[in-house]
Amino acid sequence: MSDTGGKSVWHNIRQQVNPEYLGMAGVLIGLVVLFTLLSDHFLSLRTFTTIANQVPDLTALAVGMTFVLMIGGIDLSVGAVLALSGAAMGVVLVDWGWPLPMAICAAMGVGALVGFVNGAISSWWAVPSFIVTLGMMEVARGAAYRITNSQTKYIGSQLDVIAEPIRGLGITPAFLAAAVTVIVGHLVLTRTVLGRYMTAIGTNEEAVRLSGINTRSIKVYVFVIAGLLSGLGGVFQSARLSSADPNAGIAMELSAIAAAVIGGTSLMGGRGSVISTFFGVLIIALLQTGLAQVGVSEPSKRIITGSVIVAAVMADTYRRRYAAGRRRGRKPRKPGEA
Amino acid sequence: MLSIRSLCKSYAVPVLIDVDLDVAAGQVHALVGANGAGKSTLAKILCGITPFDSGQMTLYDKPYRPTGRTDALAAGIDMVHQELMLVDTLTVAENIHLGRIPNTLGFARQHSMNRAASQVLQQIGIGSLNPATLVGELGVGKKQLVAIAAALANRCRVLILDEPTAALTGSETEILFQQIALLKSQGVAIIYISHRMEEIERLADWTTVLRDGRVAASDRAAALPQSAMVAHMAGESRRMEADRPRQPVHAGDALRVRNLSAGDAVSDASFVVKRGEILGLAGLVGSGRTELLRAVFGADRADSGQVHLGEQAPCRYATPRHAVRAGLAMIAEDRKRDGILSTQTVRTNTTLACLPRMATLRSWIKRRSEESEAIRFVDLLHVRCHNIEQPIGELSGGNQQKLLIGRWLMRGAEVFLFDEPTRGIDVAARAEVHRLIYDLAAQGKGVVVVSSDFDELMMICHRIAVVHRGRIVRDFKLDEMSRHRLVEAAVTGSSAT
Numbered sequence: 001m002s003d004t005g006g007k008s009v010w011h012n013i014r015q016q017v018n019p020e021y022l023g024m025a026g027v028l029i030g031l032v033v034l035f036t037l038l039s040d041h042f043l044s045l046r047t048f049t050t051i052a053n054q055v056p057d058l059t060a061l062a063v064g065m066t067f068v069l070m071i072g073g074i075d076l077s078v079g080a081v082l083a084l085s086g087a088a089m090g091v092v093l094v095d096w097g098w099p100l101p102m103a104i105c106a107a108m109g110v111g112a113l114v115g116f117v118n119g120a121i122s123s124w125w126a127v128p129s130f131i132v133t134l135g136m137m138e139v140a141r142g143a144a145y146r147i148t149n150s151q152t153k154y155i156g157s158q159l160d161v162i163a164e165p166i167r168g169l170g171i172t173p174a175f176l177a178a179a180v181t182v183i184v185g186h187l188v189l190t191r192t193v194l195g196r197y198m199t200a201i202g203t204n205e206e207a208v209r210l211s212g213i214n215t216r217s218i219k220v221y222v223f224v225i226a227g228l229l230s231g232l233g234g235v236f237q238s239a240r241l242s243s244a245d246p247n248a249g250i251a252m253e254l255s256a257i258a259a260a261v262i263g264g265t266s267l268m269g270g271r272g273s274v275i276s277t278f279f280g281v282l283i284i285a286l287l288q289t290g291l292a293q294v295g296v297s298e299p300s301k302r303i304i305t306g307s308v309i310v311a312a313v314m315a316d317t318y319r320r321r322y323a324a325g326r327r328r329g330r331k332p333r334k335p336g337e338a
Numbered sequence: 339m340l341s342i343r344s345l346c347k348s349y350a351v352p353v354l355i356d357v358d359l360d361v362a363a364g365q366v367h368a369l370v371g372a373n374g375a376g377k378s379t380l381a382k383i384l385c386g387i388t389p390f391d392s393g394q395m396t397l398y399d400k401p402y403r404p405t406g407r408t409d410a411l412a413a414g415i416d417m418v419h420q421e422l423m424l425v426d427t428l429t430v431a432e433n434i435h436l437g438r439i440p441n442t443l444g445f446a447r448q449h450s451m452n453r454a455a456s457q458v459l460q461q462i463g464i465g466s467l468n469p470a471t472l473v474g475e476l477g478v479g480k481k482q483l484v485a486i487a488a489a490l491a492n493r494c495r496v497l498i499l500d501e502p503t504a505a506l507t508g509s510e511t512e513i514l515f516q517q518i519a520l521l522k523s524q525g526v527a528i529i530y531i532s533h534r535m536e537e538i539e540r541l542a543d544w545t546t547v548l549r550d551g552r553v554a555a556s557d558r559a560a561a562l563p564q565s566a567m568v569a570h571m572a573g574e575s576r577r578m579e580a581d582r583p584r585q586p587v588h589a590g591d592a593l594r595v596r597n598l599s600a601g602d603a604v605s606d607a608s609f610v611v612k613r614g615e616i617l618g619l620a621g622l623v624g625s626g627r628t629e630l631l632r633a634v635f636g637a638d639r640a641d642s643g644q645v646h647l648g649e650q651a652p653c654r655y656a657t658p659r660h661a662v663r664a665g666l667a668m669i670a671e672d673r674k675r676d677g678i679l680s681t682q683t684v685r686t687n688t689t690l691a692c693l694p695r696m697a698t699l700r701s702w703i704k705r706r707s708e709e710s711e712a713i714r715f716v717d718l719l720h721v722r723c724h725n726i727e728q729p730i731g732e733l734s735g736g737n738q739q740k741l742l743i744g745r746w747l748m749r750g751a752e753v754f755l756f757d758e759p760t761r762g763i764d765v766a767a768r769a770e771v772h773r774l775i776y777d778l779a780a781q782g783k784g785v786v787v788v789s790s791d792f793d794e795l796m797m798i799c800h801r802i803a804v805v806h807r808g809r810i811v812r813d814f815k816l817d818e819m820s821r822h823r824l825v826e827a828a829v830t831g832s833s834a835t
Contacts, residue, residue, distance in 0.1 A: 191702060191703055191705075192697070192701050192702055192703060193693045193694055193697050193700065193701050193702075193703060194701065196686065196690075196693055196703065197693075199682065199686075200679055200682065200686065200690060203679040203680070203681055203682055204675075204678070204679045204680070206675065206676050207675075207676055207677050207678060207679055207690075208679075208690065209637075209657075209658055209659075210635075210637055210658050210668065210670055210676055210677075211658070211662070211690050211691040211745065212658050212659045212661070212662025212663065212691055212749075213659065213690075213691075214657070214659050270679075270681060270682075271681070
C-alpha cells in the first residue's frame with residue numbers, strides 16, 4: 001500500500017481520489033463519447049452549458065434527498081415543496097412587491113417550515129417518513145395551487161440575476177450556487193458532527209440513542225435541511241422559467257431519488273455521498289439532453305433512462321461486492337480449482 | 339464419517355490454516371478456541387455459508403464441497419447458529435418446517451404441519467409450547483430450543499451447535515444435553531462449539547482446540563482437561579484473571595435508586611452503589627434485570643421512583659441523553675442491536691459518544707484528534723484489528739465489546755451499568771473486560787453488573803443484589819455469597835436467609 005514514488009500519474013490519481021468518483025466520472029465520459037459518436041452536434045461548449053444550466057433545481061433536491069436517505073428516511077414531498085416555495089416567491093415578488101433577497105428567503109423559509117413539519121411528525125410521533133411525506137406531497141401541491149389560484153404566475157426579468165448566464169462564462173449563477181450547495185453538503189456529511197450522527201443513525205439508530213445522542217432532533221434537522229434545499233430548488237426553477245408554476249416539479253422527487261441511488265446511496269440508510277449524487281444528477285441530465293439531440297422520441301427516452309437507473313445500481317452493487325472481496329484478499333477463483 | 343484435510347481460508351489475513359478434523363458418527367466433537375480462532379468460520383464452511391480456499395472435505399468417503407446452505411442440508415449437515423436464524427413473524431411450526439412447509443398447491447397444510455411440529459417439540463421436552471405461537475413472542479431461551487427443534491426435524495447426520503447454551507436457563511440446558519445424548523445414540527455426529535469449559539468436559543468425546551486458525555490440540559476429551567484446553571487456547575500458560583480491587587470502606591454513594599417502577603417488568607426496585615463498588619444484579623432470565631438497568635438509564639420510561647446520582651438532585655431520566663449528561667453509562671446486553679454500528683469503522687464506533695469534544699465549535703470534526711484518540715483506545719484496550727478504518731462488524735465479539743466499553747471510557751462517566759458484559763466472548767477477552775471493570779472501581783466509579791452467570795458475579799462483585807419479579811429481594815455481602823443462596827433467592831424470591 002505504501003508505494004509512492006516512481007509510479008504513473010494514473011496510479012497516483014487512483015491513490016488520491018475516491019474510486020467511487022472515478023467510476024462515476026468514467027460513466028459520464030462514456031456517455032459523452034457515445035453521444036459524440038451518435039450525433040455531430042453533441043460535442044460543443046453549448047451542449048455542456050445547456051446541461052449545466054438545467055441541473056441546479058434537481059441538484060438542490062437531490063442533495064436534500066441524499067441527507068434524508070442517509071438517516072434511513074425518504075422525502076416524497078420535495079417536488080411539491082419546490083412548486084410551493086416557487087409559488088410563494090412569485091406571490092411575494094409580484095403581489096407584495098418584496099425585494100428579491102427577501103423573496104428568496106421567503107421561498108427557502110417556506111421549504112424549511114414544511115421540512116420541519118415532515119421531520120417533527122415522522123420523528124416525534126414515529127410515523128414512517130414515507131407516509132408523512134406522501135401526505136405532505138399532496139398538502140404542499142394543494143397549497144401551491146391555492147396561493148397561485150392554479151395559474152402560472154409570470155414573474156419576469158427580476159430573476160434574471162439568477163438564471164442569466166454570466167457573460168464570458170456561459171454558466172448561470174444558479175449553477176454556481178448549486179455547485180456550492182454540493183460542496184457544502186459534502187463537507188457537512190463527511191466532516192461535521194451532524195453528518196457523522198446522520199450516518200450513524202442510518203446504520204443503527206438505537207445504538208446512537210443509547211450513546212446519549214438526541215436522535216430525534218437530528219432527524220428533524222435533516223428534514224428541515226431537505227425542505228430548505230427544496231425551497232432553493234424552487235428558486236432555481238422559477239428563475240429558469242421566469243415564472244412560478246404550481247405544476248412544477250411533478251415526479252421530481254423520483255428523479256432526486258434516482259440521482260441519489262445512481263450515486264450509490266443506500267435506501268436503507270447509513271451509506272451515501274453528496275458528490276456521487278451530483279454525478280447521478282449529471283448522468284440523468286446528460287442522458288436527457290444527449291438522447292434528445294440524437295433524436296430519440298420521448299417514450300423511448302423514458303425507457304432508456306429507466307433502464308440506465310437500474311443498470312447503474314446493479315453495477316454499483318457488483319463493484320461494492322468486488323471491492324469487499326478484494327479488501328479481504330479473496331483471490332479470483334481459477335477454473336478447475338479443487 | 340466427516341473428515342477435513344488441510345483446509346485453508348483467508349480473508350485479509352489467514353483465518354484457517356491447514357486444519358485437519360475428523361468427526362465420527364455418534365460422537366460429540368467439541369471445538370474450542372478464543373474468539374477469532376476460526377471456530378465460527380469453520381462451522382460456516384461446513385454448512386455451506388462460506389466457501390473455502392483450499393483443502394479437502396469428505397463425507398462418508400465422498401468429496402464434500404457445498405456451494406450453499408441447501409447443499410449442506412441435502413448432505414445432512416445442519417447448524418444451530420449463535421445468532422438465531424428464525425423468522426420472528428412466523429409461527430413456531432412454520433419456522434421448524436421453513437423451506438419445506440407441507441402444502442397442497444401452495445396452500446400450507448396448517449394442521450399436519452402443527453402436528454408434526456408438536457411431535458418434535460415433545461421430543462425435546464417443550465411439548466407445552468403451542469406450535470402456532472409466533473416466534474417473536476418467545477424469549478431468547480425458547481427461541482434457541484425452537485432452532486434446535488428445526489434442525490432435528492431436518493433429520494441431519496451432522497449437527498453443528500454454536501454456543502447453544504448462551505441464552506438457556508439451567509433446566510433448558512439440561513433438556514438440550516438430554517437431546518444431545520439421544521442424538522448420539524442415533525448415530526448423529528455433533529460438533530459442539532462453546533466457551534463454557536464445564537459443558538465441554540461433560541459432553542465431549544473428542545476435543546479440538548483452535549488457536550489463530552490452526553489446530554493447537556486434538557485429542558480424546560479425557561486427555562484434555564480444562565487447564566490443558568485453556569493453555570492451548572492461550573498459547574502459553576498464564577494467569578489471566580486479575581484480582582478484584584479492595585472494596586472502599588468510607589466512600590459516598592455513587593448511585594441510589596429508590597422505588598423505581600417501569601411497566602410490568604420493574605416494580606418498586608431500590609438499590610445503592612457506593613463509589614468504587616462493584617454491585618452485581620443476579621436474577622433469572624425474565625426477572626427484570628435488564629429492564630431495571632434500562633429504566634435507570636432512561637432507555638425505557640420509568641413510571642415512578644427516583645434515581646439519585648452522586649450529589650445531584652434526585653430525578654428520573656427521560657432519555658439516555660439526560661442520563662449520559664448526568665454521568666451514567668450503559669453497555670447494553672445485545673451488542674449487535676443496541677451497541678455497534680456494524681458497517682462503520684472502528685474509529686467511528688469508538689468516538690461516537692464524545693464527538694463534539696473533538697470538533698471545532700462542537701461541529702467541525704478535527705480528523706487528527708479523532709484518529710489519535712481512536713488509536714489510543716485501540717492500543718489501551720488491546721483491540722485486535724487491522725487498523726482503525728476497519729468496519730467493526732468484521733471484528734470478533736470480544737473486540738467489539740472492548741471498543742463499546744472504550745466508547746464510554748472516552749466519554750467518562752461516574753456510574754457504569756454493564757448488562758451481560760461477557761456474553762459470547764472468549765476466556766481471554768472476558769478476563770480483559772473484568773480487568774476494565776476493576777480499573778473503573780479502583781478509580782472510584784460505581785459499577786453495576788448484570789449477569790446470568792452467578793459464578794462470574796461471585797468472582798467480580800463486592801456485593802450481589804438478587805432481582806426477582808422486578809424488585810430487589812435480597813442483598814448478599816462478600817462473605818455471605820454462595821451459589822446456593824443466590825439461586826435460592828433468584829428462584830423463590832424469598833428474602834429470608
